[in-house]
Amino acid sequence: MSISQPLVTHLDRDGGRIAYTVTGRGPLVIAIPGMGDLRASYRHLVPALTAAGFRVATLDLRGHGDSDATFTRYDDEAAADDAIALAEQLGEPALLVGNSMGAGAAVIAAAHRPELVTGLVLVGPFVRNPPVNRASALLLRVLMAPAWCRWVWAAYLPSLYAGTKPADFDDYRASVAAAMRRPGHARAFSATTRTSHAPAEAALDDVESPALVVMGDRDPDFRDPAAEAAWIGDRLHAEVLMVPQAGHYPHSQRADLVAPAIVAFAERVTAGA
DSSP: OOOOOOOOEEEEETTEEEEEEEESSSSEEEEEOOTTOOGGGGTTTHHHHHHTTOEEEEEOOTTSTTSOSOOSOOSHHHHHHHHHHHHHHHTSOEEEEEETHHHHHHHHHHHHOGGGEEEEEEESOOOSOOOOOHHHHHHHHHHTOTTTHHHHHHHHHHHHTOSOOOTTHHHHHHHHHHHHTSTTHHHHHHHHTTOOOHHHHHHGGGOOSOEEEEEETTOTTSSSHHHHHHHHHHHHTOEEEEETTOOSOHHHHSHHHHHHHHHHHHHHHTTTO
16 A cells, blocks of 8 residues: 655755645645654644645655755754745745654744744654763664664664554555665765754744644653653643653554644634634
8 A cells, every 4th residue: 555645846945855745725734744754644634634624734854755865954953944935935824743853843943933833733842852871872873874774764663653553554664664765865864863953942942832742652762751741841831742552653643632632723823814
């Protein structure tokens, strides 16, 4: 089974093109995936948003999916700039949905261009650097070297789906692996793994947009997912949704719980738009 997508459009940026798709009509939502992921990670959320009357744009990060791998920067700030540029191209402010490093990008975008951001949904969010000792950091650098990072990522990905896996997980995992085999994409992914989330943490106090934090209760990327979600919630005065039986991708693992919550939040923050 293949994961179908709407017509792919490209956003021209300095150094390459960002791939995105748009579905639906209504207030704009821009969904930013995380590192090593595809815009299709939002495949279980987009139908709920479009059915509720939203126009949803999903993009591929630099060097991921259908986006070019010709850039010199692959960090949170670059992803934030791309999301801002996409909102400008589509001609209206957007509710930003970001997963993992995409959440850090969403925070930076909201801080830098508040007039273009109606709200934030931060899913499994990396908005600060986790505590890592030097040995662990060195090991990660070695494991994520361009020569073999795609095999390491393919082996590691199932662990990030701790708890309930979506029914189409095997097909989606194959799509992720296929995308990373494209020329230059392994190198770009390796560069992305070196990004620092310090700029996102520095931007937190400048965010004025309403926010919703969504965290899987089994997210293996955090020592204490509930504590991390609470910390982000406190910093942003945000609502927090802890999702049972979910890891780093609650929007696809437990769409039955997450999609209605995001739709309800989107309806509140865009009321009157």
